[in-house]
Amino acid sequence: NAGVTQTPKFQVLKTGQSMTLQCAQDMNHEYMSWYRQDPGMGLRLIHYSVGAGITDQGEVPNGYNVSRSTTEDFPLRLLSAAPSQTSVYFCASRSSGDYEQYFGPGTRLTVT
């Protein structure tokens, strides 16, 4: 049981480049979320999903796209990276019958 996995661990992008941050969970959790963590800002919700085929926006969705074609995977896409998207990104998942969110180890993204 690997839990929540995220790839890559580190990434450097140039302004305007695109990339996809991967997130997968093997716990058959219905709910998955993407957060960004910035110094002094805590965690802010980007997008979340309550099941395959269903996604919704969180607090800071601009510049990010998501899709949920399977229960296991919830990729986060940056279509045109900007320096303001330099952050640590965390994916989390939760069962509909549980209160605990399980977090991945994070992806540290730098946009120059």
Added chain:
Amino acid sequence: GEDVEQSLFLSVREGDSSVINCTYTDSSSTYLYWYKQEPGAGLQLLTYIFSNMDMKQDQRLTVLLNKKDKHLSLRIADTQTGDSAIYFCAVSPPGGSYIPTFGRGTSLIVHP
């Protein structure tokens, strides 16, 4: 929307008790959590309390909830250097999605 506030830093001596405080604004918040983040890692759920409880104790951890003042605290007894981490308060409303709102996190520094 919900606003969750925490002080950013707390410094204690090893062996003393630590008290980390959190205030929130939405009185309908039903599930209240404390997460711990060690350096370079994701968040792990430390403990949680339901809004129909005033106190929860789990070994060295005591959570107190004052619903009238919308105040949540986490007390760590006999604080050890291994407790040095960032502690996040999070609250979520009633309803199926339980999407929590996180505070900015309190960095706990434990001096030997």
